[in-house]
Amino acid sequence: MNKSHVIEHLKFALECKLQEAQQAADSARADAIHEQSAAETQYDSLSIESGYLAEGQSERVDQAHQAIHAFAGTYTVSCPSAIQVGTLVELADEQSEHHWFYIGPCEGGLKLTVGITPVRVITLASPIGRALQGRGAGEEIEFHFNGTTQWLEVISLS
Structure with missing residues (x-):
């Protein structure tokens, strides 16, 4: 198997994961600030829940960026004699x-x-x-x- 093909597929998969997380975060943020999310009573917690969801989705985006950065350093390992990160x-x-x-x-x-x-x-x-x-x-x-x-x-x- 060609390692460079695997790396290209891996980069694509990580980018797709980032895009999905970004879309989910954008949608959650839009829901959190939408006028219909405003609390109507003291017991209405939709806007608070939407805010927590938006925060969680933003953390997914940060994690996706960190994963892309972490993998960038593994792509240069070539012909190792022992199994290590990047093999x-x-x-x-x-x-x-x-x-x-x-x-x-x-x-x-x-x-x-x-x-x-x-x-x-x-x-x-x-x-x-x-x-x-x-x-x-x-x-x-x-x-x-x-x-x-x-x-x-x-x-x-x-």
């Missing part, structure tokens, strides 16, 4: 099925599709990330998930 990893499970992961600084769980191949972003703080950290091609790892043990082989790094 594209190919793993094979016990059934010889291949799985692709991009080790990111944040946004663990983000799913990308490059061509027809799914790629999942994981962080080194995740259980599988902790098991993979520092490993090289050809190494096997034991991974515990939901009470079951899985064995995975590191096929390639880029």
Whole structure:
């Protein structure tokens, strides 16, 4: 798999996430200041709730900006000998099925599709990330998930 294609898909996904958050924040702000949100009685809390929603949506925008900034530093890692942030990893499970992961600084769980191949972003703080950290091609790892043990082989790094 071409790492530069994965990076382009990742940049696009992060930009889309930022755009969605920005639209949601703009909509929440507009609702919070709309004349129909004004309290009619002392028990009417619609404007307060709208304000809290707008604040939360603005925090999502800030988090999206931080994620884009955090990933910018990971795009230059090339041909690592061990798994680290910025590494594209190919793993094979016990059934010889291949799985692709991009080790990111944040946004663990983000799913990308490059061509027809799914790629999942994981962080080194995740259980599988902790098991993979520092490993090289050809190494096997034991991974515990939901009470079951899985064995995975590191096929390639880029």
